Amino acid sequence: MAERHIELEIVDRPSAKDMSQCVHCGFCLQECPTYLQLGLETDSPRGRIHLLQAVTEGRAEPTPSLVSHLDLCLQCRACETACPSGVPFGRIMESGRAMLVQSGRVPLAWRLRVWLLRQLFPYPKRLRLLFSLLRLYQRSGLRWLLRTSRLLRILPGGLAEAESMLPEVPSRAYEPPAEPSTGAAAARRVALLTGCVMPLLYPRTHEATVRVLDRHGLQVVAPPEQGCCGALNLHAGDRRTARELARRNIDAFLSAGVEAVVVNSAGCGSTLKEYGELLEQDPEYAEKAQRFSALVRDVTEFLTELPFEPPRGAVRQRVTYQDSCHLVHAQQVRSAPRELLRAIPGLELVELESPDRCCGSAGIYSLAQRDMSLRLLDDKMRDVAATLRAEPTGSADVPVIATANPGCMLQMEAGLRRHGLPGRVVHIVELLDEAYAAEEET
Ligand code: SF4
Ligand code: SF4
Structure with a gap:
């Protein structure tokens, strides 16, 4: 990445005001996956806020033990949904990690x-x-x-x-078409975030997204100057790299002349929607970042905001839906994915017992915190098996897990393999695309 902007020495630290919003009520505890697994206050949202307050106020040293409780957080933000006081936990944890990384107070494995x-x-x-x-x-x-x-x-x-647990790498990557997806006569024009890993692992999801948007008469462009959203850097505490990537994307998309930036990866979408906050102290980009973030839509919310055209073709399958944390908790998009699934003729939507509990993917958490990630994945697969009654019977009726984020797709695929369960994992837009394709058969 060419260094196009001299990084301002923005010093990151969690804001005392944000942290003081916590009234210690504990409503978040029963929604926190790590607290539910370990039962330790230090691995709960309230406990982690308390640790960060102690460090920022100089009452505690960021010892390896203290830092490990912060590192074990999935940044799933289920605590934000549960919190009656509106504590912005994601922002607190991101800037807390950045503070530790910038001051060099993290272990070697984290620095690596x-x-x-x-x-x-x-x-x-x-x-x-x-x-x-x-x-x-x-x-x-x-x-x-x-x-x-x-x-x-x-x-x-x-x-x-x-x-x-490694995913199967497809034989080809997604290549955005050189020309916009639909006729130049289309009145509405949107941009697709292609992202970093998505074109390499799930080209089929991007292709389905473009076809579904095209079906709604939208011209889809993919600005070639765009890049990774920076979510993984941000979550690891490297806000400086995340800011560089944010500036690159803002320049790429704002010059594309589109009415929306459509995203089919929930983790990326939540990061793009928060560029305004990430760059609020950057005099050159603060306003542009706000303008850019206002354009960002997850593909599911964008489709339901359109005059959505329900498919007439059927997908006769049993489908369960796993909420992606960064869609349901960070973006607060809960009903749009379900509305789209229910609009597909023949599709039977069966809800998980805990659809909005993290599957343990969380970016590279599944690599960095392997034990906790597997505990959460095993719980999730038990929920999936019970919901879909997907015992390995060899039945031809292969159940489907739908979700809205590549990280969740990878993790759920690994979970099916690990538990020997039949099934396939898809993005919601792929099911919509199948239903539109099936219209020709009806
Ligand atoms: S972000 Fe998730 S793992 Fe971290 S404290 Fe909140 S609920 Fe717990
Ligand atoms: S629910 Fe909110 S206010 Fe209550 S303890 Fe958790 S973070 Fe603090």
């Missing part, structure tokens, strides 16, 4: 994570190379060799388990 994210995500070519190597490993027979030789099992760090 920050460095790796900074070296990879702003650079699409490096990401492409990484995924090409992964694909080569999966297709060349090397994976088969390693698995059958059991070599992975004698390597340290749960490598065999981590390897078994």
Whole structure:
């Protein structure tokens, strides 16, 4: 990424005002996945706010033990939804982590994570190379060799388990069309955020999104200058890299002359909607960032705000919906995905017991906090199995898990494999796309 902007020395720290909004009522505790697993106040939202207050007021040192409680937070923001006092927990945790990273008070593994994210995500070519190597490993027979030789099992760090959770890399990446998706006569024009990993892992989701928007008479463009949204850097505490990426996206999208920036990745969407806050102290970008964020829409909310055209074709499947944390808690979009699913003829929507509890994906949390991530994933898969009665019966009626974020898709796919459950995982727009395609058969 070319350094196009001299980073202002913005010093990040959680705001005392934000933290003082917490009245210690504890309503958030029963919604916090890590508190529910461990039962420890220090791994609850209230406890983490208390720890950050103690550090910022100089009453506590950021010892490795203290920092570990902050690192175990998923940043799922379920506590924000539950909080009657409107505590902006996501903002508190992001700036708290940035404070620790900027002051060098995080362990080596965390520093390494920050460095790796900074070296990879702003650079699409490096990401492409990484995924090409992964694909080569999966297709060349090397994976088969390693698995059958059991070599992975004698390597340290749960490598065999981590390897078994790797996603299958598709043979081709998403390439945005050189021309806008639909006729130049279309009165409405929107931009698609293509993102960093999504084109490499889920090209089918982008293609379905463009077809569904096109079906509604929208001209879809994908500005080539856009890049990664910066969510992973932001969550790791590297707000400086996130700000660089934000400036790049703001320039790319504001010059595209579109009425909306449509996003099919909930984690990216919530980050884009908060660029205004990320750049509020940047005199050059503060206003532009606010203007940009106002254009951002998750694809599900955008479709329901249109005159939405329900499909006439049927998708005769049992579907359950996993709320993506950054859609339901960070963006407060809960009903739009369900409205779209219910609009598909033949589709039976069955709700999970806890659809808005984190699946343990949380960006790179599934790598950085493997044990907790697997505990949450196992709970989620038990919920899925009970809801869909998806015992491994070999039935042809393969159940479907729909969601709205690539991280959740990866995690749920890994969960199905890990639990030997039948099923497929899709983005909601893929089901809509299938229903529109099925119209030709009716
Ligand atoms: S963001 Fe999620 S994991 Fe972190 S404190 Fe809030 S509810 Fe708990
Ligand atoms: S619900 Fe809100 S006010 Fe109550 S303890 Fe949790 S964060 Fe604090």
